[in-house]
Amino acid sequence: MAFSMMQLFLLGALGPRLVADLGVSATVLGLTTTVGFTTAAVLSPIGGRVVDRVGPRRCLVALLAVAAVALALIGTAPGSGFLLAAVALGGVPQALANPATNKAILAAVPPARRGSVTGMKQSGVQLGAFAAGLPLAALAGLTGWRGAVWTATGAAVVAAVWAARALPTDPPAKSTPTVWVPRGVIAWLMVFSLLLGCGIASVNTYLSLYGTERLGLGPTAAGALVAVLGVSGIVGRLGWSKVAGHPGRAVWLPGSLAVGAVAAALLLVGSASAGPLVWAAALAVGVFAVAANAVSMVLVMQRAAPGRAGQDSALVSAGFFAGFAIGPPLFGMLAEAGRYAGGWLLVAAEFTGAGLVALLWAARERRSGVRP
Numbered sequence: 001m002a003f004s005m006m007q008l009f010l011l012g013a014l015g016p017r018l019v020a021d022l023g024v025s026a027t028v029l030g031l032t033t034t035v036g037f038t039t040a041a042v043l044s045p046i047g048g049r050v051v052d053r054v055g056p057r058r059c060l061v062a063l064l065a066v067a068a069v070a071l072a073l074i075g076t077a078p079g080s081g082f083l084l085a086a087v088a089l090g091g092v093p094q095a096l097a098n099p100a101t102n103k104a105i106l107a108a109v110p111p112a113r114r115g116s117v118t119g120m121k122q123s124g125v126q127l128g129a130f131a132a133g134l135p136l137a138a139l140a141g142l143t144g145w146r147g148a149v150w151t152a153t154g155a156a157v158v159a160a161v162w163a164a165r166a167l168p169t170d171p172p173a174k175s176t177p178t179v180w181v182p183r184g185v186i187a188w189l190m191v192f193s194l195l196l197g198c199g200i201a202s203v204n205t206y207l208s209l210y211g212t213e214r215l216g217l218g219p220t221a222a223g224a225l226v227a228v229l230g231v232s233g234i235v236g237r238l239g240w241s242k243v244a245g246h247p248g249r250a251v252w253l254p255g256s257l258a259v260g261a262v263a264a265a266l267l268l269v270g271s272a273s274a275g276p277l278v279w280a281a282a283l284a285v286g287v288f289a290v291a292a293n294a295v296s297m298v299l300v301m302q303r304a305a306p307g308r309a310g311q312d313s314a315l316v317s318a319g320f321f322a323g324f325a326i327g328p329p330l331f332g333m334l335a336e337a338g339r340y341a342g343g344w345l346l347v348a349a350e351f352t353g354a355g356l357v358a359l360l361w362a363a364r365e366r367r368s369g370v371r372p
Helices: 006-013 015-022 026-054 056-075 080-089 091-108 111-133 135-143 145-166 185-213 219-244 253-271 277-303 309-336 340-368
Strands: none
Touching (some): 015 080, 026 056, 026 309, 056 080, 091 277, 091 309, 111 219, 111 277, 135 145, 185 309, 185 340, 219 253, 219 277, 309 340
């Protein structure tokens, strides 16, 4: 999970250096996220079907290998066009990540532990954010941003070799019915994830740049903001996913966490006048917004139709990835105009929309008496 999105966290954490070295604009920086997540959103339904058919081990090895290739290409990028092409390739591991890991958990973990284990594996994404925002950003100060990216490439290669040697063998490939249109709880979670993704992606992509351009932080300190987001996201995902392991509580958690995410976005608005608030905001985005995505994955696993865990996971992930593709370009237009406060208000509105969707679904579940 950490390597599936490592490229995008690196681009966010190293954004100030990329802008200076490659001459990319804030809008192009946002487009890297759009390209990566558009690819992931388009490929996710196909990826979910592949995982259901061939098994999680093969897909996890492929995920890590392709991530290594994408990172290597980013490390050699001479300009923005090549960079965007490399990021598009990085959408492939994103499309495979949740279906493959969720399928592995359903196969190997007892139901009572799935909530906490899901939180642990979802926290891998935030581990990637931490690695990009602190050790790799610090390494970039010594070796340049390309050296940091190539270091991540080597780590992905090592992980691919480990996965090929250590993971259990997949069962024989089998055909599964294909589902392209989400229904029931999967449809609600897909819309929730779309709006949540819009806001999270904007924070991931522009928080570091905001720190340097508006708050006067140096590149390393600005990268540390992404690290704070990563660490708090790990803690939030571990804690809230364990709570979501109880089906009755899981129904109300996405809406409640979205409310906390709105408060975090408003702290970002206030940080323009009181700079230290940006650290509290990064912490709160991780604890609430980032954790909400992990809770939605727990719900998918609790409600997935038999034999379709990969596809159902992929459909919800597609909504999340689509949000990641849509959010940063909208924020980027405001950032280009120097209107960061307006951008953070837009993020607050996106989190508000996610909260309304989640709370409406939870109320509907309560009225209908549906039980997991």
